[in-house]
Amino acid sequence: MNPRNATRMRLYDDLKWRGLIHQTTDDGLADWLEAKPRTVYAGFDPTADSLHVGSLLGLLVLRRFQQAGHQPIAVVGGATGMIGDPSGKSAERNLLDREQLAANVEGMGAQMRRFLDFDCGDSSASLLNNHDWTAGWSYLEFLRDIGKNFPVNVMLGKDSVKSRLGGDAGLSYTEFSYMLLQAYDFVWLNQNHGCELQAGGSDQWGNITAGIDLARRMHGQQLYGVTWPLLTKSDGTKMGKTEGGAIWLSADRTSPYEFFQYWRNVDDADVGGCLRMLTELSHEEIESLDKSREADAAKRESQVRLAEELTRLVHGDEGLAVARRATEIFFGAEIAELDDKQLGSIFADVPSSEVPKARLAGEGLGVLEAFSLAGLAKSNGEARRTVSAGGAYVNNRRVEDPTQQLTATDLASETVMVLRSGKKRYALLRFVE
Structure with missing residues (x-):
């Protein structure tokens, strides 16, 4: 783990300077955090077998808490993931089956260990799955012990619920129940791990405050919450999204x-x-x-x-x-020791053409014809002029001889050859069986 910021300012002040404080449930949270080490948790929905950039912000917030001496808990929603959080969503998610959820939980858990230290004494991180403490509940038991503590009028007042009730898609009872499950997570973590603080994105405010209210009703316990702003661009769109x-x-x-x-x-x-x-x-x-x-x-x-x-x-x-x-x-460095996947990533937006691998056998494929096949020249004559002008490259090595024959030894990877005309005009030839 890296040391705390060299400025040595308090954790809360550092979070605020970095723009990571959106809302808190208590004006005295800064002093409360400084009084002694606290246990804080954040939840992560297992909608895929990998975390994404949006999840990264939450992991890094937990990491900052750990670096300041607090104990972080990362909760993977093996139970809540079976329902889907309605917060910030305009329509209901597709429900995942148990096998897919288990694979997602395992994949995300492995990634979290890159960011949090799980073996550093009193501030060691914990990785928990909320399916472990909810799977044993029966429906009637949950309604009797948990559901009775939730006033429906309070739930209806949460922004995550109101926004969906006012839309065309509506809100299913399944999604409506999500808040109860996440609220109980906070209560269970408090009772079993001494967790007093939940952190989450600004869209989790309703779920966080529901957990605080549930702890008060069930156990008379005072808990706290803090949210960070969602990671968005200046135009309001989500950061971490591309056309792909x-x-x-x-x-x-x-x-x-x-x-x-x-x-x-x-x-x-x-x-x-x-x-x-x-x-x-x-x-x-x-x-x-x-x-x-x-x-x-x-x-x-x-x-x-x-x-x-x-x-x-x-x-x-x-x-x-x-x-x-x-x-x-x-940007022009010679290509060597890369595989097909790496080349495909680098040149993802570059046009490519398939050519029978047999063309590389024997005397090989003429370099002028290769440029024509790749679409970098309209004819062998145009390709010859490009070579003569010093603007033809194979795997970013300049072609000096217009009579050069390309063989399997000229492949940049298992099946790919990279051709370039001029400074930035690339094309790939993929040699297939």
């Missing part, structure tokens, strides 16, 4: 290169907030980057620093090295 879908923390779903490039291309209007909320850079360095951006935004120092820090945090030094190498390749 979510930005995942799993390298199998979003490669280190794609992850790096996403943050490398964040708008100037958004990068300052991302540096504060998502990195562990000191206040001094972030403010220095702010000044650098104001002086010369075109240098994109803030974006590069953000991309480096987050890629290292999520994918480690090895992942960052792969991302940097891939970036260099896209």
